[in-house]
Each structure stands twice: as C-alpha cells, then as structure tokens.
Amino acid sequence: MSMLYHIKTYGCQMNHYDSERIEDLLAPLGYKKSDRPEDSDLVILNTCHIREKASEKMYSDLGRLSKYKENKIKIGSDLKIVVTGCVAQAEGEQIIKRNRDVDFVLGPQSYHKITELLNKKNQEKLHNFFPKESKFDYFPKTETKNISAFVTIQEGCDKFCSFCVVPYTRGPEFSRTVNEIVYEIKHLSNQGVREVTLLGQNVSDYKGMYQKDGKLEKLDLSKLIDKISDIDGINRIRYITSHPSDISSKLIHEHKTNMKLMPYLHLPIQSGSDRILKKMNRGYTQKNYVDIVTKIKEVRKDFAVTSDFIVGFPGETDDDFLQTLNLTDKVDFAASYSFKYSPRPGTPSSLLKDEVPESVSNKRLQILQKKLDESQKKFNNSFVGKKLSVLFEKRGKKSNQFVGRSQYLQPVHVNSDESIIGKILDIKINKVEAFSLHGEI
C-alpha cells in the first residue's frame, strides 16, 4: 500500500511554489497526495510568518494534528508531522517545545532534506539554518497539467523594511541562474504551460548569471524576460513582487517592446505618507511612486497597477492616513490588498512604542478597503462592451463554462468547450459580477 501525505500551504506564491517542489520530492518515495490529514501518514504544514494571524493559525492546526497522530498510534500506525516555511525558520525551537508531536521543522532553504529525514531513523528535529548548498539543485523535474505556472527566480531579501520578517525567514537575497530558469521553463512549456509568473520577494532586483559559449555574464530582469520570451509555447510572462526602488527604465522599456510581457505590475506602496515610508525604511516617496506609474503608463496606455497597503504603522497620524487616501485618488489601482499593521518579533518596528489603537486601525482599514474596492469595480466595469485578451485555464463551476485570466489577472468566464483550454482569445465582456467578468468569444 502506498503512503499518503497531506500538505497545507499558507502565505505567498513562493510558499506555493515550495509546496509543489516538496510534492516533487515525495513522489519518487511512493507518497500519494491526500486531502484528508486524518488518514495520512505524513502531514506537512508549509507556514507563513508575515502577520501574527498567519502564524497563530499554524499552532491551532498543530493541535488538531496531534489528536490525529494519537489516533493513528492507537492502531499501531503513525502520522509524521513536518513544519516547513517561514514560521519554521523564525520559531523552529518554539514549535518543537510547544508541540512534542512535531517530527521535523525545516526552514524555507532546507526543506530539500525531507527525503533523507523521512528515510532514516533518529534524525535531528530542527533544520533551520541557511545551508551552503542551494535547494534548487535537489529538485526533480516537475510534472504539471497547469496552463499557468509559477517559477521562483530569486530568494530572500536584503531590503529590511522595518516591519517585515522576510529577510530573516528567507535569508539573504540570491538569484537563480538564467540557464537554470530557462531550462525549468522549457520543461514546463513542453508539458503545455503557456504562461509563467516569475517569483521573488524582490524580482525587480533580479541579477542572475548567464553562461553561453564559455562566456559568463550577469543579466537583469528585463534581459531574463527576453530569454524567456524566446521559449516556444510561452505566450505570457508576469513577475511578482517588485519594489518601487528597483523599477529601472530598462524594465519599463521591456513593457513597451515585449508583447509577451503582460501590461500589469503589482507594485506595493504600503503608505502614501513620506514620513511613514521613511520609518518603514522603504526608500522612496509618494512622488517617486506616482512618477513610476506615470512613466509606465506613458509607454503603454493599457497598463494596470495593483498594490499592497499597511494601515496603523506605529505613529501613523490622521494626516499620514489622509496621504494614503490621497494617493488612491492619484493612481487608479486595478486591485489591491490592504492589511492592518502587525508587529512581528525581531523586526525594528516591533520596538516602536507609539502604537496606533486597534479601533483606529480597524476604522482606517475599513475606509481604505472601501476605496480600493471601488477603484477595482471601476476598473472592471470599464471593460463592459469592450474586449479583453484571455488565456483559458480550466472548467468553470457551471456546465459548458470555462474560466481564464485577462492580461490584468481578472477571472473571465465564457460558455464554450474543452478545446478552448490553453488558448488566448479576445473576449467581449458583457457583465461584471462581484470581482469576476463574463463574456463571449
């Protein structure tokens, strides 16, 4: 009988990419994926540490897993519990102390060790140092049925924004080589992938080595995108997340000339107040941000921008918040995420004393979210009666319904048949419902 495993992924796309790599590592060991943790022989929690809520969720899940493990031991079997991801990195020792049923704790740069650990007895529980070797060298070739795929091109972060745990949980920034990335994407394309999203906490700062005919050179993100555009079958390229300090004129130019590169940019601003941006150590002002957006929209009129916001950063006054609202009047965001500030252990801003009262943060979040939702609705409604270019990925909920994504990542539904999957078609939009669009070919 084959062994069953269950994996739960919290957090960002990079964690989802890591979970897929863990699946690739487990497949040759004979493990089959299950959606029932209670019946599994192995459960992996791939965790996120970005906000307090995200890591608390993990501890309550662990409590439940302990019970499942107890049940399995009673019938003479076992359930191995493995914690990976950013909480594993940040709180590895506490996890083992708080829950003795956890078998292994593996940080985001060490999880390739899982195969070795599962195969041998009496292994150390904690593996959360940053190893010398690269996990990427350990991954078998992936198999996928997806039309759209994510590829991590860069790991870690050296920006040290004062509120953020990523530099501590993912470690220092490093870029994978161009050759390695192109090889991985060719393999994905051969399996039917038509769109790739290049991942990193700081992709706009990508600098990877490229080797050709014995020569070695360093390429930036725009050059990497050029190389990926040459791969047969890859019709769409995206990248996430960028930092406003690293948006080069070369990257903007790439958006003008490369039609495989989607006219879309997720560019987190966090706050519209220069005073708060400085305290966050973000390295730009509201004006710098607006200038970047203006420049991009000059080279491509059909360009859309989305963002992330934090409200209630320590010391944020009504006036600071007003600056954030003012910014949302200056830039028409196509979509956005907004979060209430969460003080994270070990970060510089967690030491600041001038906390914003919870009730004030809640109110600000509500006001901002309402504005951002309105902005998104306005953006979506502007396409009614017009055409969007849609890459179809899968069946919808209703019969004969198929769903794809527009160049701006909006989900678009049409009635059609299976042959539409993997194709990019112009779709006339008839109506907008909640945040999804409906149209016809």
Ligand code: SAH
């Ligand atoms: N590298 C990206 C962000 C990655 S984290 C960037 O530089 O923008 C994703 C988002 O989580 C951030 O954009 C921020 O809005 C939010 N976030 C990060 N730390 C947070 C914290 N301590 N409290 C609340 N939100 C946070």
Ligand code: SF4
């Ligand atoms: Fe965190 Fe800032 Fe790095 Fe983004 S750029 S991952 S917010 S430290």
Ligand code: F3S
């Ligand atoms: Fe969370 Fe780690 Fe991603 S903290 S957002 S899973 S890099």
